[in-house]
Amino acid sequence: MIRLAKTLERRQSRALAALVFSAFVIALGYGTILPVLPQMVQRLLSAPNAVDIARHTGFLTAAFAVAPLATAFPWGRLSDRYGRRPILILGLAGFAVTFAATTIPLSLTFLYVMRLLNGGFSAAVLPSAFAFVADTEADEQRRARAFGRISVASSLGLLAGPMIGGLAWQRLGTMPFDEMSNGAFLLSFLVAGGAVVAAATVARAIERGPPPRQKRDDLESTAAAKSGELRLLVLAGVLAGGLGLFEVGLTLRSRSLSITPTELGSMFAMCMAVMLIAQGIVFSRLVKPETTRWLIAPAFAVMAVGLAMVLLAGGSDGLLIPTSMVAASGGLLAPTLTYWISWIAKRGHAAELGLQSTVTSMGQALGSAGAGLLYESFDVSVAFLAPAAVLAIAAVASLQLPRQLETTPAVARDPGGKSVAE
Known part of the structure; x- marks a missing residue:
């Protein structure tokens, strides 16, 4: 054995x-x-x-x-x-x-x-x-x-x-x-x-x-699971749209702040490094997987604040804190949402995750296009405050999500205290 x-x-x-x-x-x-x-x-x-x-x-x-x-x-x-x-x-x-x-x-x-x-x-x-x-x-x-x-x-x-x-x-x-x-x-x-x-x-x-x-009939039949699934997919689309808008918006914002392409490239590299650190911490032995559902709403709130703070920056140094906030929250949210969507899939894992990829691609495309339209058609503040407001709404909408996810095998417990998934 x-x-x-x-x-x-x-x-x-x-x-x-x-x-x-x-x-x-x-x-x-x-x-x-x-x-x-x-x-x-x-x-x-x-x-x-x-x-x-x-x-x-x-x-x-x-x-x-x-x-x-x-x-x-x-x-x-x-x-x-x-x-x-x-x-x-x-x-x-x-x-x-x-x-x-x-x-x-x-x-x-x-x-x-x-x-x-x-x-x-x-x-x-x-x-x-x-x-x-x-x-x-x-x-x-x-x-x-x-x-x-x-x-x-x-x-x-x-x-x-x-x-x-x-x-x-x-x-x-x-x-x-x-x-x-x-x-x-x-x-x-x-x-x-x-x-x-x-x-x-x-x-x-x-x-x-x-x-x-896997046997999930009891999970799939619950209205809470279906509601949690839909909410997670919507949040995944909102996240992708926010990140897409942030990338394009930051590129356009850098021109008005006289930030060179080299500095902008270094800034994006720093964002990726912060994302890696956030992902490494959240999915390490230090954090229990079932507790990650409580991080979704705070992460959206931090991302919303980071987007709004971009407007306060007067140069590349001033952008370090807001871009780090957006990167850390994005790095935490992307794998966390994927993890929970995989748990409450009702059509089979890959079909559900494929649907998430579709929603994510749509959000990214809309966010990238929206950044250019908002930046060109309105004041620069609208290009960052409007998506920040949407992310803040996502944070509020996520407040009840941890309780909905209690019906998933990842956190459901039998009388002996062991996970149903085990």
């Missing part, structure tokens, strides 16, 4: 390592291409100008984020029906092929198509990865830490991506257009090759077969 337990634990560790690496590669691919897009667009336009370059760069960035709106939920349904492993492998393989094609564009139209496909395939990975953990890990403490590790890996990929892309472009930018493919191979090899390795690792580390079905 002891040997069997150790064998199962080793298999679980290998599977988690494969999932963590997969999440890192997907986020790395998204971040790597961002610094390169303006230069790629410039070389593909017949008569490039600043307005067209900016417009196509924004649309191409949005194309990756919008694609999961149509694909995340179907991927989740397929994962629930056919198993996590085949969907993970298909998503990673498709991501590898489309990313390689993206770095060697034949035309602007071709680049748009590849960006859409790249985002569509990426949407298959995270929901299936989180669902696999929820399916196979019975201990709630280990499950929470696994969710945290996958989230941290994704954040690390987002942090490392722009740096790698910027370094690669130091070579790409000095090449004539017909030699661009030689330099683009650097990006293609790093990310697409990494995705292929991740797919192979998943194929070896994750068992075959459909995901195990």
Whole structure:
């Protein structure tokens, strides 16, 4: 029995390592291409100008984020029906092929198509990865830490991506257009090759077969569980919208404060580091998973205050505190909401998490677009105070959420004091 337990634990560790690496590669691919897009667009336009370059760069960035709106939920349904492993492998393989094609564009139209496909395939990975953990890990403490590790890996990929892309472009930018493919191979090899390795690792580390079905009939039939599920999905969309608006709004705000691109890049890097620290603390052995539901409302409140405080900053130094507040609350909320949504899923884990990805993508797209419209159409204060008010409302709406989540297996207890999930 002891040997069997150790064998199962080793298999679980290998599977988690494969999932963590997969999440890192997907986020790395998204971040790597961002610094390169303006230069790629410039070389593909017949008569490039600043307005067209900016417009196509924004649309191409949005194309990756919008694609999961149509694909995340179907991927989740397929994962629930056919198993996590085949969907993970298909998503990673498709991501590898489309990313390689993206770095060697034949035309602007071709680049748009590849960006859409790249985002569509990426949407298959995270929901299936989180669902696999929820399916196979019975201990709630280990499950929470696994969710945290996958989230941290994704954040690390987002942090490392722009740096790698910027370094690669130091070579790409000095090449004539017909030699661009030689330099683009650097990006293609790093990310697409990494995705292929991740797919192979998943194929070896994750068992075959459909995901195990957990008995949740008693949970799914309760009105409280359904209400909590809907509220969590809405909060996930609000969070994504707030973060998307913050990123774009901060970029626009930096221009009026005469903050250089280098300082702005360092500020975003600091935000990612703060997110990593927040995620590492919340999903560590120091915090019990069932207590994280009490952190949701305070985190939304802190994020709302941080957005409002951006208006008080007079320079890059003054932005350190408000941006840290937004980053820490965002880093805490993203994996926490995912963790609780996985618990009260009523259509199967991956389908529910795929729906969350869809809602998140919609929120991010609306937030990013809304930031530009608010900043352009109204006073700068409206661009930050309006979303701050929405986040404050989300904080108030979250106050009753911990009691609703008491019906979930993560916190429901039998008379002996043990978790039902155990």
